[in-house]
Amino acid sequence: MNRCLLLLLCALMGSASGLPARDVFVMLSGGVSPFDNNYSQYLQARAINACFEKNYPRDSVWTFFGAGNVEGERAVMADVCRKVTRDKLTIDTWLPGAIPHNLPASREVVLRVFREEILPAVAGGGTLFLFVGDHGSRAGRNGESEIDLWELTRDPRGSVGWRYETNAALGVTEFRRTLAAGIGKGRVVFCMTQCHAGGFHSLAIPAEMSPNPRWFSQPPDWLKAKPKAVPAFPRAAGFTATDEFSAASGCVADPDENNWAGYERFIPEHLFGVDLFTRETTRAGLRSFAEAHVAATLQDFTIDKPSSTSDEFLERWATLLDSRLAGERQLTARVRSAVAAYQRTLDGGWPKIADPAFRERQMQFGRFIESLSEQNPRSKTLLLTGTRKELELAIGPARERRPIPPVSPGPQTNRPPRRPRSGASAENRRLWRETVRPAWTEVVESGEITNRLSFPLEFEKHLLKAEKEQNKFFLSGGQALEEEGFWFSGYGQPETVNPKKAEAVARWTLERRAKIIAWAAASDDEDVSDAAAKLSQRRARPRANAQISDEEANPSPSLSKKTAAERALFYRRVLGAWEFLLAVNERPALARLRELTELERTPLPPARP
Structure with a gap:
């Protein structure tokens, strides 16, 4: 009798263990x-x-x-x-x-x-x-x-x-x-x-x-x-x-x-x-x-x-x-x-x-x-x-099968820390930091540059401020700059996005380096134009340590x-x-x-x- 009750109890528990089966x-x-x-x-x-x-x-x-x-x-x-x-x-x-x-x-x-x-x-x-x-x-x-x-x-x-x-x-x-x-x-x-x-x-x-x-x-x-x-x-x-x-x-x-x-x-x-x-x-x-x-x-x-x-x-x-x-x-x-x-x-x-x-x-x-x-x-x-x-x-x-390098958090910026960024030569960092950026910052802050170039001024001011804190968007560019543009444009809160301004920011993330170098190359300041000539001679970047073939x-x-x-x-x-x-x-x-x-x-x- 006890065994029968036990079997019945087990059956009832089993049937109640989940929802009715369905696809x-x-x-x-x-x-x-x-x-x-x-x-x-x-x-x-x-x-x-x-x-x-x-x-x-x-x-x-x-x-x-x-x-x-x-x-x-x-x-x-x-x-x-x-x-x-x-x-x-x-x-x-x-x-x-x-x-x-x-x-x-x-x-x-x-x-x-x-x-x-x-x-x-x-x-x-x-x-x-x-x-x-x-x-x-x-x-x-x-x-x-x-x-x-x-x-x-x-x-x-x-x-x-x-x-x-x-x-x-x-x-x-x-x-x-x-x-x-x-x-x-x-x-x-x-x-x-x-x-x-x-x-x-x-x-x-x-x-x-x-x-x-x-x-x-x-x-x-x-x-x-x-x-x-x-x-x-x-x-x-x-x-x-x-x-x-x-x-x-x-x-x-x-x-x-x-x-x-x-x-x-x-x-x-x-x-x-x-x-x-x-x-x-x-x-x-x-x-x-x-x-x-x-x-x-x-x-x-x-x-x-x-x-x-x-x-x-x-x-x-x-x-x-x-x-x-x-x-x-x-x-x-x-x-x-x-x-x-x-x-x-x-x-x-x-x-x-x-x-x-x-x-x-x-x-x-x-x-x-x-x-x-x-x-x-x-x-x-x-x-x-x-x-x-x-x-x-x-x-x-x-x-x-090559190992993938670990991700290390970078300096605090306008986006969450993500992937490691490619480096730039010490000479390029010096040229940008000591020569081109100060001159460029001056014309951006004064608004003078807007008479010659069309670009999202507030976004560029934001980037220059960030670069003073060691975030080298000009030198690393690429994904880091793209992500900064995403967050600056307000895509994290879509109801705030102005599509026209957002597209201008996206365009600037692609054109920024070339436009700044072109401006610097035409500068009357010989130091700035010389620095632009050197910065334009970009070295071939090493291939990323990816696990995909050339065909892929x-x-x-x-x-x-x-x-x-x-x-x-x-x-x-x-x-x-x-x-x-x-x-x-x-x-x-x-x-x-x-x-x-x-x-x-x-x-x-x-x-x-």
């Missing part, structure tokens, strides 16, 4: 700051939110974008950067990225809402359809991919009312723990379009695969090492724009029909059948993230390297084959033969496998490679029949040979690893592959009438 839909786009949150990101988030809210119940949709501007309400701040052209000069302007029912994409808000609202909603067996936009990085302490969330938070004590958070990103490990702790019987299907998104496949699969001990005639020494602890994985799978180590395409401040390309744009347009610019229907939407992934990949000829979790699962088995099994002498004859077959596939062989799921993926990859070949005809032979060595030669050496920093409008080769070799590795697992009949891995593929193909629920 939910989340759009998350952090943006980082107004200087990084580009207009393309706003177009993506706005359109996806509109489609989710149109098709599904309001209480099942959450959108986190930028500072949290809500359509129809007072703006929080101008958090979206949009480039515009004025008199043949491209300048930055800002606008509030307002979206209906929007929430701030800050770390605190995102994690709290996931734990208290989103995960409880699906814990009973629902599906979380998660879409993540820009930005992403791989700069965490553990060297893992991160979702870069909104970094600014209100600070009444600060000069501009805002400050930067020092820990605003959400890494793979923490996000996996959060999902695993609250997902219950639910599941997650994700699509991520940010840079370094591929690391988030580790929400569902281990970073390294472990071989079956039965593959060896006797265990090698490296197999005897204590295995690494395996974390708790939530039921999750999905799609990413690129791998863990690469930047993605599509994030621009001046998107238009011609220059905006990439997975970021293509997958939502195919999924929902809408134009992200107009939000008008242009085609029939697709049934699942999986179908949209295929359509977007066939169209994407940028630096992107789209993949699924099941692809990445197999690619990690390929890494084990290359790093451990290829040169291992203690393999059984069957496994050795399977490794040899894997290597033949990487060299361009076409596996003849009867497994229907394998053949389906093989044909899908064949379509991808055919599309790549059409975009880069000169590389067609390489992509179709080139050896592994030839593909790797086209790809080039693996990129060195300056993407070509057409598909590059390098990217095409990377994608083709990836497809071979995926198929080769699958062929190996089938050959050795590794049932647990094959079962896991089926689970991931099935989860990826989860259809979106029917739209409400």
